[in-house]
Amino acid sequence: MSFAHLGLSAALVRIASDHGFESPTPVQEAAIPAILEGHDVLGLAQTGSGKTAAFALPILHHLLHERRGGSRHVRVLVLVPTRELAMQVGEVMRELSHELPGPIKVVTAFGGVSINPQMMSLRGGADIVVATPGRLLDLVDHNALRLSDVGALVLDEADRLLDMGFAEELADILEMLPAQRQSLFFSATFPDDVQELANALLKEPVFIEIPDEPEHAPDITQRSIKVDAAKRAQLLRHLIKQEGWSRALVFAATKYGTELVAHKLHRAGIKAAAFHGDLSQGARREVLEAFKAGELQVVVATDVAARGIHIADLPVVVNFDLPRSSADYVHRIGRTGRAGASGLAVSFVTPDMENHFRLIEKRQGQRVARELIEGFEPGDQPAGADGTVPDDDGEAQAPKGLDPNGGIKGRRKSKKDKLREAAAKAGTP
Missing domain, CATH: 3.40.50.300 (P-loop containing nucleotide triphosphate hydrolases)
Incomplete structure (x- = not known):
């Protein structure tokens, strides 16, 4: 089986080849045709099985053939549990879309850093937003984006999203999404809470399960x-x-x-x-x-x-x-x-x-x-007055103590907290 036989456009087959994807992994072979056909997908696969490309390639294929929405609209939303994963998924999306005909705009958003650059990057909308749930809701609160036109939702590492306490944030986000959309759900494990979320999220999904195979270190x-x-x-x-x-x-x-x-x-x-x-x-x-x-x-x-x-x-x-x-x-x-x-x-x-x-x-x-x-x-590296840590060349690194997981439940102010602050500013009891 090759990528050319999965239904992807010739441009994406060429890009996959240029990036060293010689043949699809089992999860890619099963998921890509199902996603191209518009089905919801429930995929159980370990990290490292190739699932990012399994949803990235068919999503990019769809974007090439769809009309873009207006200002502040998002076409594809990918939710991930950590800042590290957001950066890596965003990187994959950008690299695979770099040489496609017509620009594909990918925006990555996560907590622990200033929200202003992310708001600036969302001006004019985005084709793909890869985000942690807490920061995504912050951006919605700032009116930086709208989720009413999302055509495809991806939950990557759904079990970790729930383990890290994002259940309430996910519920808030799902309420903002249109009912008619394609939903792709990937998880390494399938405990009861993950199963309940999948049942609520997916409509007649194609079920894909990739057995976990042991890996062996090379002789080096x-x-x-x-x-x-x-x-x-x-x-x-x-x-x-x-x-x-x-x-x-x-x-x-x-x-x-x-x-x-x-x-x-x-x-x-x-x-x-x-x-x-x-x-x-x-x-x-x-x-x-x-x-x-x-x-x-x-x-x-x-x-x-x-x-x-x-x-x-x-x-x-x-x-x-x-x-x-x-x-x-x-x-x-x-x-x-x-x-x-x-x-x-x-x-x-x-x-x-x-x-x-x-x-x-x-x-x-x-x-x-x-x-x-x-x-x-x-x-320990001493932080400067601005909270940054100099590297060995004296160049500023990320502020010390930043949250490595992006948005964490509890960092975003609740509605009650916001109401209390507003009341205090207005001088009301």
Whole structure:
């Protein structure tokens, strides 16, 4: 089975191929035709099974053939539980839509950061909004968007949405959506509360269940180094120079991250380039050819863009940002140690990602001993007067203490709180 046989447009089949999607995964093979036919879908699949592309590709296909709504209207709404997942799903949507005929506007919205840039990006509406529930309701309260024209709703990692206490927010959002819409529901588990939500949300859905298969780590040397987030770029430069890496493929979470890391390496005299979906196909080809020829020492890539990277005798892979899942971890580090060659995979583990990396270790059935490198040991980074934490180059990072999960229940003021504040301002008892 190939993507060409699933009913996708020729442009999307080509883009899927350009991004290294050689053949559909089981969840993609089952979900894409059902979504294209307009059915609601209930998908039970683990993270890393390819479900983001399973709904992203057919959604983009529909958008190419639909007329856009007016100002402040949203055509597709994707709800996710965390800021990290919102960023990654938004990244996939942007990379897959980048070369489509006609612009597709994707806006990502989550809590823990200023709402103003997100409101600005929603001016004129959006084709796709990927959001955490709390921040989405904040944007609705600010009249930054309308949900009355949403044609497709996606709930990604629905079990985590409920586990994190978003049930009330989801109920408020569902009331704002039109009754006539396509609903896509993806979850790794199916407890009673998830089943109740699915029953209320979906109409005669196509049920898809992908068995969870054990994963095996590749036969390569794995290292994990404990380091503060602000020291990672400096540590990367240190390792490249001190250990004499001839070539390294570095994974970052976002397009912005790839550009920033590549810029810092280049400034330190290391020949590096970013590799992400916003680059044209010609630019991506030039980067790969330069990397294969040894003209570049480091390529910094996102997961989606890097699916098309196949480098013979690649000695080192670095997880600058940890992947979302053990499946992505195995996929990343499997780029080295091929065809009988030895390989090295290095992961930077920041204090706030320690538990996440332990889950990756548990999933792959292998413990990776933590290393401490002198001069790069984790420690509290003092925040400046503006609340930002400088990185190793003195550049401002995200304010210290920001919520890593995007919107969290309880952060958004309730209606009663707002009424009390209004009454207090008016001087009423």
